[in-house]
Amino acid sequence: MNRPEQARNHRPLIHIAAAICLILLTLSLSPLAAAKKGVDFDPGLDFSKYKSFAYIGGVNTLEFRQLNPNYITDKVHAAVSQSLIQHGLKEVKPDEQPDLVVRYWANSQSQIVSPSLGTWGQFGQYVSDYWAYTYDLMRSESALDASLVIDLIDPKRKDLAWRLYLEQKIADDDSIWPKVVGEISKGFASYPPTKKEIEEKKKERAEHPPKSAAQ
Numbered sequence: 001m002n003r004p005e006q007a008r009n010h011r012p013l014i015h016i017a018a019a020i021c022l023i024l025l026t027l028s029l030s031p032l033a034a035a036k037k038g039v040d041f042d043p044g045l046d047f048s049k050y051k052s053f054a055y056i057g058g059v060n061t062l063e064f065r066q067l068n069p070n071y072i073t074d075k076v077h078a079a080v081s082q083s084l085i086q087h088g089l090k091e092v093k094p095d096e097q098p099d100l101v102v103r104y105w106a107n108s109q110s111q112i113v114s115p116s117l118g119t120w121g122q123f124g125q126y127v128s129d130y131w132a133y134t135y136d137l138m139r140s141e142s143a144l145d146a147s148l149v150i151d152l153i154d155p156k157r158k159d160l161a162w163r164l165y166l167e168q169k170i171a172d173d174d175s176i177w178p179k180v181v182g183e184i185s186k187g188f189a190s191y192p193p194t195k196k197e198i199e200e201k202k203k204e205r206a207e208h209p210p211k212s213a214a215q
Contacts, residue, residue, distance in 0.1 A: 037187050038165035040134035043201040045154070045161055047192035053084050053152070054094040058104035072148075075181040076104045080150060083188035100161060103151045106177075123153050126160040132211035133204070138165045146176045150184070152191075162191060 055077045080102050081091050092098050103123065127135045152162040164187040168180045190197065 036165075036167045037183065038134060038138045039163065039187065039190050039193075040131060040165075041162040041193055041201060042130075042160065043193070043198045043205065047161070050089060050099040050152075050154075050161070050192075052090045052092045052096075052098045053100040053102055054092050054096065054098035055081065055102045056094050058106065060105070061107045072106055072177055072181065073104070075177075076106075076148070076150065076184065077102075079181055079184035080104075080188070083185050083191070087188070087191060098155065100152045101155050103153060104148060105151075106146075106148045123151075123155075123158060124160075126151065126153075126163070128213035129210040130205050130208075131160060131163070133208040134163070134165075136211075138167070146180045148180050148184075150187075162193075164188065164191075 057073055058076065060072060084102075085091065089100070094101065101123070146168050148166045150164040150166075151160055153159070154161045164184075166180050166183050166187055168176065168183075193201065
């Protein structure tokens with residue numbers, strides 16, 4: 001075989017090798033899959049009146065071991081505080097009459113854990129009434145390894161004001177929660193809700209009437 005013929009035969013191989021290298025490079029540079037997010041809120045509230053917040057911890061029903069016992073509560077606290085402060089709110093202690101209290105609940109089951117588990121204290125579970133629609137929607141569509149729900153509760157009304165759902169499908173227990181809590185700031189990008197989001201939420205609630213706790 002002469003050299004021109006050899007060159008013609010090698011060209012397809014070179015193109016194939018280049019394509020494989022490009023695919024491998026793309027895969028290596030691809031970002032990790034982002035957490036699935038969901039937001040619910042009371043469209044009848046004036047969110048501009050909320051000037052302060054206090055972090056009160058949460059309910060943790062994880063199935064696998066944690067990196068350390070306080071990892072999630074500390075990371076949630078730091079991320080939520082940073083996000084709310086960026087939106088102009090001031091963090092205070094729980095006994096300093098905050099406008100909002102922040103609570104989380106976390107689980108590692110295949111669906112959002114039933115909120116009947118755990119100790120909820122003076123504030124309710126908020127999975128009935130108008131809050132049931134988004135809660136049931138997230139639960140029915142979830143087949144994920146980690147779920148984190150963050151509640152912003154109005155302590156004067158003793159009712160939920162705003163809620164963030166974060167979920168991620170990851171097989172590695174050691175990496176699952178850093179990725180989930182890393183999405184908190186992105187979830188809070190929609191706080192407070194815009195006028196358009198408020199109108200959409202009003203329409204949604206009109207189409208989906210409140211659900212009783214017994215249903």
